Amino acid sequence: MQQWSPKDAWKRILDAARQELTEQAVKTWLAPAEALDLEDGRLILGLPDEFAVKWNQAKHAKVLSRLASQTLGTDTEVVFRVPEERLQRPQMDIFATEPVAAAEPAASAVVTNRDATPSHLPLNERYTFDAFVIGKSNELAAAATYAVAEAPGRTYNPLFIYGGTGLGKTHLMQAVAHSVLRKNPATRVAYMGAEHFINEVIEGIHGRTMPELRRRYRTGIDLFLVDDVHFLEGKEATQEEFFHTFNALFDAQKQIVLTSDRPPKEMPGLEDRLVSRFSWGMVVDVGLPDLEHRIAILRKKQQQDHLETTIPDDVLTFIAEHVYSNVRELEGSIIKLLLYASLRHREISVDLAREALADRIRPSQSATTERPKALPSIDRVQDVVARRWGVTPEGLRSKARIKSLTVPRQIAMFLAREVLNMQLVEIGQAFGGRDHSTVIHSVDKVQRQLARDRGFRERVDSARAELTAS
Secondary structure, three states: OOOOOHHHHHHHHHHHHOOOOOHHHHHHHHOOOEEEEEEOOEEEEEOOOHHHHHHHHHHOHHHHHHHHHHHHOOOOEEEEEOOHHHOOOOOOOOOOOOOOOOOOOOOOEOOOOOOOOHHHOOOOOOOOOOOOOOOOOOHHHHHHHHHHHHOOOOOOOOEEEEEOOOOOHHHHHHHHHHHHHHHOOOOOEEEEEHHHHHHHHHHHHHHOOHHHHHHHHHHOOOEEEEEOHHHHOOOHHHHHHHHHHHHHHHHOOOEEEEEEOOOHHHOOOOOHHHHHHHOOOEEEEEOOOOHHHHHHHHHHHHHHHOOOOOOOHHHHHHHHHHOOOOHHHHHHHHHHHHHHHHHHOOOOOHHHHHHHOHHHOOOOOOOOOOOOOOOOOHHHHHHHHHHHOOOOHHHHHOOOOOHHHHHHHHHHHHHHHHHHOOOHHHHHHHOOOOOHHHHHHHHHHHHHHHHHOHHHHHHHHHHHHHHHOO
16 A cells, blocks of 8 residues: 555545546635644544634535545545644634624725734724624635635735625624734724715825825825725726725735625726736625525624524514525524514514514515415416426426426425415425425525516516516
């Protein structure tokens, strides 16, 4: 049997991993690992911190152990640990559950550590990696931001995060700043909204202070964070200044993190040279959270505000099932519910949540709203969807997973949930005995598509109108 050195074994396993995992995952999480030891059927890999250890153990350990066994020709377990010499460095643990001190978000502005301590920076103290809840919709963005925080200016520069309002872009951006400042309090951080930069340029032109502005931005910053860069569209003078600022910071290997409501290539009012530069590093999106993710977010909110014994689990599930537009609205729903209960001196329950959040629950979702006199059956839902999407009702109820059936089946499940207010298990049974997780996935996928595809939304709305017509 061939005797492998830890380094050679890891190199072979890493090559095999590239065939099964995305290049981004390999580059972000596996490539930095160092082979420490190979003995007694265990390959020990060193990572820079406990977060990376936990992440890789949860996400990659099983597949790597399988690949190791295949590559080395003997049963081999891949394990991760932080080398002894690195254990004393500050850690950022995204899985920590300790509550974070509350603070109101501050207005976007530029402050560097030359004239302010980290505690005076315009950063929301709640926006840390600890407080961020990872799900399928933001997993890659979370991984990328953590990698940037670990090696600013060297990994994914620039980092461009895009997505809808209230989905966590600003949270991740500021988490980078908090992490970097924790490791190196002397870091000169500039955090602002794009509108602030625009206003500074306007004031600089009128006040003839552009040289000072350029000096401050291009030579006095280590970490440059700009929210909502889509506001730069159509602002030619500001784009010119931003272009040169970007180049100066990039050439100096200073980290740049940007957020927007859409990817660079979908900003027609942005100069091509900026679109190109925004795409140089890593472009990641933050999507709508699915049901399980929304429940996890609400539970994290409970932990932060010490509400574990205040809001029952069934109430959290009710909120998560009916509020799904963004994270901000989810958290706002808890605040509104607590206020509503306090004013009315009532215990928190699903019925109370239904009352308190009536404005956030569509009529078709609310049990207190009078239903149409002729409520359609599940068969009617299947018939309408099948006819409009050119398939058969039998096909929707079948076990077949062909592409032509998958989308209309998901739409029918979504409409059964929304229009009929059926339970997840009931819907699954009506569609070939599928389990509730399949129904959850289908409903969430349709919700996401509705949010971003106007044509799809109009088509679904037309089917809904037919079902709810008196």
